[in-house]
Amino acid sequence: EAQVTQNPRYLITVTGKKLTVTCSQNMNHEYMSWYRQDPGLGLRQIYYSMNVEVTDKGDVPEGYKVSRKEKRNFPLILESPSPNQTSLYFCASSPTSGRMDTQYFGPGTRLTVL
Amino acid sequence: AQKITQTQPGMFVQEKEAVTLDCTYDTSDQSYGLFWYKQPSSGEMIFLIYQGSYDEQNATEGRYSLNFQKARKSANLVISASQLGDSAMYFCAMREGQFDTNAGKSTFGDGTTLTVKP
Numbered sequence: 001e002a003q004v005t006q007n008p009r010y011l012i013t014v015t016g017k018k019l020t021v022t023c024s025q026n027m028n029h030e031y032m033s034w035y036r037q038d039p040g041l042g043l044r045q046i047y048y049s050m051n052v053e054v055t056d057k058g059d060v061p062e063g064y065k066v067s068r069k070e071k072r073n074f075p076l077i078l079e080s081p082s083p084n085q086t087s088l089y090f091c092a093s094s095p096t097s098g099r100m101d102t103q104y105f106g107p108g109t110r111l112t113v114l
Numbered sequence: 115a116q117k118i119t120q121t122q123p124g125m126f127v128q129e130k131e132a133v134t135l136d137c138t139y140d141t142s143d144q145s146y147g148l149f150w151y152k153q154p155s156s157g158e159m160i161f162l163i164y165q166g167s168y169d170e171q172n173a174t175e176g177r178y179s180l181n182f183q184k185a186r187k188s189a190n191l192v193i194s195a196s197q198l199g200d201s202a203m204y205f206c207a208m209r210e211g212q213f214d215t216n217a218g219k220s221t222f223g224d225g226t227t228l229t230v231k232p
Contacts, residue, residue: 033220040123042205043222050218058219090159097218099147099211100166105159 002027006091006106013081014114021076021109023091029104031097032074033058034066036087037108043090049074050097081113116141116216118206120223127196128231134181135191135226137206145211148189150180153225154202162204165189196230203227 004025013019025032033048035058045058049068063085065077074093078085089109094101117140127133139148150162165173165180173180181190193200206223210216 031218033218035222040224042118042120042224043207045220048218048220056218059221088157092159097209099145099209099214100164101147101209102149102161102164103220104161105151108157 002104004091004093004104004106006089006109008109009107010110012112012114015082016080019078019081019111021078021089021091021111023074023076023106024072025074025093025104026072027093027095027104028071029093029095030071031095031101031103032068032091032093033103034064034074034076035090035092036060036085037090038087046076046089048097081111083113085111086113087111116208116210116219116221118208118221118223120206120226122226123224124227124229126229126231127193129198130195132192132194133196133228135193135204135206135228137189137191137223139187139189139206139208141187141208141210141216143210143214143216145214147209148180148182149207149209150178150189150191151205151207152200152202153205154199159205163191193228198230198232201228201230 034046035043047066049055091106092103152160
């Protein structure tokens, strides 16, 4: 089944404890992206990758890191999480970054930072 | 910079009636795509419909249609014959061409929560 998977689905952690949210897609998509969703603010783009080893900042990159060492995986790293990073996170992928390509979303990761 | 505006935080519609969800956008590029996604209370993001900036016809997908007015920079979603299962949050989104200034960037509106009344 074609899908985007994220792990973990739920995570409660404490301020400053490094964490990684994994994202993997099995559709051989070139493009992958991370978003955060907060009430009343829609989805905001954190980072995106147009291909392997190519990553770029979205609108809210502060406090996050990403890497794209292989096509299928695009992990999101929070080196020192803070309470303002409590949010619902989505990973998404699409065949390319083209304007016609719809994005396929993972199920989301709900992160709480205490 | 890209911007998507959804001015209706919440909407109500009676079952079996049609409803229009508003979306206006701002971009300086000529080549872009507009998308609508549905997010039910379970949280997943579901793609509904796509409209390209060069498409002359309004997009339709089953009960969903997109009222695209390029000069006004609006891309309103029309849901006909509303069903209880249509109750969800709806997001309008935009992507620009892969060779354009904002290639790779994707912008979403704040969303509209639709409630269908029986």
